[in-house]
Every structure is written in C-alpha cells, then in structure tokens.
Amino acid sequence: SQQGEEDPQALSIQEGENATMNCSYKTSINNLQWYRQNSGRGLVHLILIRSNEREKHSGRLRVTLDTSKKSSSLLITASRAADTASYFCATDYVSDKLIFGTGTRLQVFP
Amino acid sequence: DAGITQSPRHKVTETGTPVTLRCHQTENHRYMYWYRQDPGHGLRLIHYSYGVKDTDKGEVSDGYSVSRSKTEDFLLTLESATSSQTSVYFCAIGAAGETQYFGPGTRLLVL
Numbered sequence: 346s347q348q349g350e351e352d353p354q355a356l357s358i359q360e361g362e363n364a365t366m367n368c369s370y371k372t373s374i375n376n377l378q379w380y381r382q383n384s385g386r387g388l389v390h391l392i393l394i395r396s397n398e399r400e401k402h403s404g405r406l407r408v409t410l411d412t413s414k415k416s417s418s419l420l421i422t423a424s425r426a427a428d429t430a431s432y433f434c435a436t437d438y439v440s441d442k443l444i445f446g447t448g449t450r451l452q453v454f455p
Numbered sequence: 456d457a458g459i460t461q462s463p464r465h466k467v468t469e470t471g472t473p474v475t476l477r478c479h480q481t482e483n484h485r486y487m488y489w490y491r492q493d494p495g496h497g498l499r500l501i502h503y504s505y506g507v508k509d510t511d512k513g514e515v516s517d518g519y520s521v522s523r524s525k526t527e528d529f530l531l532t533l534e535s536a537t538s539s540q541t542s543v544y545f546c547a548i549g550a551a552g553e554t555q556y557f558g559p560g561t562r563l564l565v566l
Binding site: 375376378380385386387388389390393433435437439440441442443444445446447448 | 486488490495496497498499500503505511513514545547550551552553554555556557558559560
C-alpha cells in the first residue's frame with residue numbers, strides 16, 4: 346500500500362491538553378493535507394502544506410513537514426471536546442490523486 | 456459549505472443487483488472523486504474524473520464503473536453488488552493539489 350500512516354491510531358486526552366498526531370509517507374510528495382472527520386460525516390479540510398514549506402499554522406492547529414524524514418505532524422493546542430474526531434493525512438504524490446492514511450481517532454474528555 | 460450532495464444517503468441491496476450512486480455539485484469544479492471508507496483502511500480512491508467524459512481508475516476500481524456526462528454529476532455504478540462492497544461511499548470535488556470538499560456520504564449495505 347502507498348498510503349500514509351498515522352500514528353497513533355487512537356489518542357485520548359483531557360480538554361486543555363495538546364494533541365499531537367503524526368503521518369509518515371513513502372515517496373516524494375507535492376503537498377500534504379490534513380482532514381478532520383466527525384463521526385458519520387464527510388471529511389473537512391484543515392490545512393495544506395506544500396513540499397517546500399516546513400511549518401504552517403491555522404488557529405489552534407500547527408502542521409510541520411519534514412520531507413527528509415517523509416513525515417508530518419499535526420498539533421492541536423488547548424484541545425476542546427469539540428475536537429473529538431478522526432484526523433487523516435493525505436498526500437498527492439500520484440498525479441491527480443489524493444492518497445489518504447488510515448487516520449487517528451482523537452477523543453477529548455471534558 | 457461546498458454544494459455537494461449525494462444520493463441516496465442510505466441503501467440496502469442484495470448481492471448481484473446493480474446499484475448507482477449519484478454525486479451532484481453546484482461548484483462547477485472540473486475534478487470529482489469517488490472514495491470508499493472502511494474500518495482499518497481509511498479512504499480509498501475508486502475512480503475520479505478530470506472533466507466531462509474524462510475518468511480514470513483509482514486504487515480499488517475493480518467492480519465499479521463511473522460516468523460523467525455533465526460537469527455537475529458523477530455517477531458510480533456497482534454492476535453486480537457484492538458483500539465486499541458494503542461500505543460508506545464519499546464523493547469529493549477539488550484537485551489533488553488543492554482543498555477537496557466532501558459530500559455527506561452514502562451508506563451502502565449489500566446483503
């Protein structure tokens with residue numbers, strides 16, 4: 346499989362804590378994206394980072410990209426119960442196609 | 456929210472019957488995708504379209520066909536449904552190097 350792999354598969358934290366999830370991939374990429382999926386819903390785009398970028402911020406989200414290690418991390422700071430969801434990374438090293446990882450399930454307890 | 460709808464939202468069918476799922480967009484986007492989501496596999500690309508009548512296979516295309524006769528509609532057909540095609544199907548619009556917007560999904564159960 347050429348999917349990205351997220352780590353951990355599941356993560357449980359308390360509100361206010363930071364959540365970090367990681368994504369590793371196998372070949373050179375153009376872009377890497379992170380998506381969130383609430384239970385039973387479609388995916389929602391969070392952030393896109395290009396291969397020539399190392400870090401990107403959006404609100405409480407911070408994404409890093411290390412192309413030498415073929416890995417990315419998503420940090421959610423000061424987590425809230427509403428952040429409870431599954432998070433997926435996706436890469437587009439195959440032209441016109443996004444390849445998704447298997448996701449990290451995040452549970453944030455009030 | 457991007458204007459993407461999927462129909463039906465839920466379907467139960469029997470093995471061997473044909474099934475067609477519809478994705479409709481109001482964004483006039485060139486690229487449309489069909490994914491399936493199964494536990495332990497994340498989202499896997501079935502087929503995608505890069506324009507009217509222009510389609511290509513994804514990583515799990517066996518047993519599926521697609522058609523796109525209009526910009527706004529992308530149809531996914533299971534010619535003869537099997538139990539292994541029980542899944543949640545998502546449509547998306549947007550090029551791979553840009554934000555993709557997803558529909559609400561169709562839950563398909565093949566008995």
